[in-house]
Amino acid sequence: MAPLKSLQREFPIIDCNFQQFCASHGIYSVEDFLVHDLYSLVASAEQQSSSEELREGISQVISIIGSQHQPWSNGVELLGDAQKNKHVLPTGCEGIDMLLQGGLRVGHVTELVGPSPSGKTQVCLQAASNVAVKFMGVVMFLDTCNSFSPRRMACFINQHFNTPVEEVTQKGLKRVMSSILCQSVFDIFSLLDVLRQLELKLQFQVNTGDCKLRLLIIDSISSLITPILGGNGAHALKCTETGLLPSGVDIL
Secondary structure (H helix, E strand, C coil), X not given: CCEHHHHCCCCCCCCHHHHHHHHCCCCCEHHHHHCCCHHHHHHHHHCCCCHHHHHHHHHHHHHHXXXXXXXXXXXXXXXXXXXXXCCEECCCCHHHHHHCCCCEEEXXXXXXXXXXXXXXXXXXXXXXXXXXXXXXXXXXXXECCCCCCHHHHHHHHHHHHCCCHHHHHHCCHHHHHHCEEEEECCCHHHHHHHHHHHHHHHHHHHHHCCCCEEEEEEECCHHHHHHHHCCCHHHCCCEECCCCCCCCCXXX
């Protein structure tokens, strides 16, 4: 999604007056609408002399947000897709792969939920190493809370190669670790920006037949959402490790 200013050419209602009104409420981009109280925004617009234009601008931005979502699918379509799309990547965790009927399904989001510490990051690291070693695919790890550990990753890779860590470092570790891309993101807007850039890059790679990304891991979503919704660690959301990628890419 884009800054409001960049939308003015295509949507004239999002003019300088509307942008200034939004800026007075800390809204500078379409993403900001996702975390802002729209009821209070509309109530504030009602008090302005140009209330009609402001309400129309708010409706336009909401429409833009809605256009970014995939169309609704009915149960028959979803069942057919599930039966057709049986490609999976094992995580390397036998119990989890059994529950997932083989592993992570192509084009689907797998969400791990649980209290800390219940091993969610451990599963993510093991899945990353399993995909990188056995399927020679690129893994992208978006780290929101400094959870990525190269040492722990080396231990998982060591288990795959069944050799001492020192030998793995000399032989396979460099190749495997170079295919695992880690990027730190510490707020929801940075995450949305990274995902948007990744989406555009993947669309180009898919069109050229050069898409090598097999797995995207986000660890964790809750650490980014909790500051926005409020609350402390004891009442924080417990949903973590979520991936978002186009169909045809395995996601966690």
